[in-house]
Amino acid sequence: MKFLRVRLRACDALPRDALAHLGFKIEGDRVRHVVLTPRGPVTVSKKCDECIFYKLISGSYVYGAPSIHNGVIKVVVADTRPARRILAEHRQQVISVERLRPASLVLTSKQREVLSAMASGGSISLIARASSRSKVAVYKLFRKTLKKVVELI
Known part of the structure; x- marks a missing residue:
């Protein structure tokens, strides 16, 4: 659609x-x-x-x-x-x-995962360690996720 x-x-x-x-x-x-x-x-x-x-x-x-x-x-x-x-x-x-x-409107599974972890009290560093990604990659993913969420709201 x-x-x-x-x-x-x-x-x-x-x-x-x-x-x-x-x-x-x-x-x-x-x-x-x-x-x-x-x-x-x-x-x-x-x-x-x-x-x-x-x-x-x-x-x-x-x-x-x-x-x-x-x-x-x-x-x-x-x-x-x-x-x-x-x-x-x-x-x-x-x-x-x-x-x-x-x-640009639908959250990917990775974006939902990062958003869920942040909502549960996680930090960028903790999420990066748990998912074997760099802090920069997690930060960029989180920033893009927030832009989509703002667009939805």
Whole structure:
């Protein structure tokens, strides 16, 4: 499966000082987004047929949670025909579309192993000794793993 990283302009209903997207809920014909602002969580309501995020969810697979940085919404979606159609219809809201390789989103077994060992209280040195690798190799693997995890979040 192929994925697209999409950067969208925030809709008018979204507060300009939004820092993060905390979640959403669909109630009847409305989508309620919960976003974090400096003044605390704020709920934004929009009709489903006006919400590009809702259209992407219903027309394609959304990978991970969307994030908001400086008024730009970043979301990763499966590269499907419906997703491309939705993005073409809402061209004025789309800032950029970038193709991602699946390997850039999925953790390898070595990466899961290193992440698990670090989460269990291990250090780079201990993991390197246990896996018969150099500290530099384990450090690079851990750094790449963290970049993927951040991308997923």
